[in-house]
Amino acid sequence: MRKVLLTTAAVLLAAGCSDGGTEPSVPTSVAVTAVTPSLNALGATTVVHATVSDQKGRAITAAPLTWTASGTSVSVVGLGGDSAVVTAAANGSGIVTATSGTASGSTTVQVAQTAANVLKVGGDAETGQIGRVLTSQVRVQVRDRLNQPIVGQTVNFAVTGGNGSVSPASATTNTDGIASTSWTLGPAVGANTVMASFPGTTIASVTFTATGSATAQGTILLNTGNNQAAMVNTAVPVGPTVLVADAGGTALGGQTVNFSVRSGGGTITNATAVTNANGIAALGGWTLGPSAGPQEVLVTAPGVNAAPVVIRGVGCAGGGPGTTGYNITLCFTSPMTPSQAQVFRDAAARWAQVIKGDLQDLTGAVPASACAPGTPSMDMDYDDLLIFAIVEPIDGSGRVLGQAGYCYRRVNGLPVIGLMRFDAADVNDLETSGTLGAVFLHEMGHVIGVGSSLWTSMGFLQNPSSTSSVLDTYFNGPGAVAGFDAIGGTTYTGGQKVPVENTGGAGTANGHWRENVLRNELMTGYVANGANPMSLVTVRSLADLGYQVDLGAADNFFLTLALQGQQGGSASFIPRTFKLHNDELKLPQFTMDRAGRTTRMQ
Ligand SMILES: [Zn+2]
The missing domain is CATH 2.60.40.10 (Immunoglobulins)
Known part of the structure; x- marks a missing residue:
């Protein structure tokens, strides 16, 4: 090139000279x-x-x-x-x-800058809690071939692994050439990936990785359907649900929750569920197994560092639709030994020998803790009397034994739901001494209606005593009076018939036959060593309350001549064996009508 130019200049210069001018x-x-x-x-x-x-x-x-x-x-x-x-x-x-x-x-x-390469600026190879937004945003810088940032380049972000989410899914590079998005990790522990791509360029897409870790100190909370009772081999009425939350109480959606039967032999459906946006996961359904008593479903959430929780249920047994005669359904709401459960069943069978007539079954919903703190909710057919039976630590051996009573009864009628609650230490002692059968039979008598609550409401209790005023308290139902006469009471001179306990304090006085007169009869306030017969007085008093009874099912029991003059109230009385102490439980009392509607009476 240079040579060509020189040649041209030489030609032009020669031409100028030929003009002979000097311009x-x-x-x-x-x-x-x-x-x-x-x-x-x-x-x-x-x-x-x-x-x-x-x-x-x-x-x-x-x-x-x-x-x-x-x-x-x-x-x-x-x-x-x-x-x-x-x-x-x-x-x-x-x-x-x-x-x-x-x-x-x-x-x-x-x-015109051309995108030539991309730099990961942040948010790659992070670890974060599953289901949560990563602390660091995903950030990329788009650059030209000299690594200068490109402004206004579109960057698309897409989740390619782990089922998380990004927001926004598309962004434009800022004045530093950087585009960013927030990344919420998926629900499972492990790998998550997001791909960034650069439309309109030849730059290959890049992948960001993150590891989802378990939520720190999350919790599983029982939400609905805990503590329900139902007949064994039937489904609990309310499908259980749990709430999964993080340590701060924020509900965690998308969490896998596993349910498994832990005890009772029941069956569940949809054993694996995923929490919804409100953190709620539902067990499909729970049919209780054949085991009478507590049954459990274990709940775990593997993505959450939370202690497993247990959904509790109670399988009830005895009676039910299709059975005839008078039935007692037992719901063991606490663990107990097989022999203790058998004593409850024996007591129920004995009362069912005495009471022959079927009562109107009722069906209705009963909320949890209606009868006492912790009693399960129910919604079933009650045939004819349902009893929550509880053996639990109370205060150790030799103090409070326990109590029994009813909490629901038919309108103007007989009990339909009741409770028997005992101290485990005392139950062990009674079982060892051989008197547990008599004690449970006695306490079940209170649930059936023997005692001041029903006697008072039906007008049979006369002259009730108090600690400060010991009166000739008596039960004036005609059946019980006839029964008292039949066992030797025709010559009783101690006062009105049938004599009712007038000492011993609340829960003993006014709710038992008088110990001084009827001694080892089952429904006095004291359990004797040896036999505690259920006399015609007790059996016929049940007829006064409205039960159909079998008089022939009463035990043989006769007043002794020496006792016929006893009035009680004397401190000089001799051996009194085991006092049951305030065992007639005064529960919240409701009525339930034939439509299952309940009304609180006191
Ligand atoms: Zn009692």
């Missing part, structure tokens, strides 16, 4: 060309050349040149001779001008 050569036009008129990265350069011609179109060599650039997209610096270097400064275009004397010429240089 000087003046720069008249300038042509500018760029080696690379388009630049694709900031800081990229190209060389421009200028060609200066005189008034006769002849090239002028070594003409002095001044270089300028318009706008902000490019800058230009002369290199000497006919050349200059142009540097890209911003996207857009710039006009590069060369001036020589009064003549000038220019060319346009374009600057």
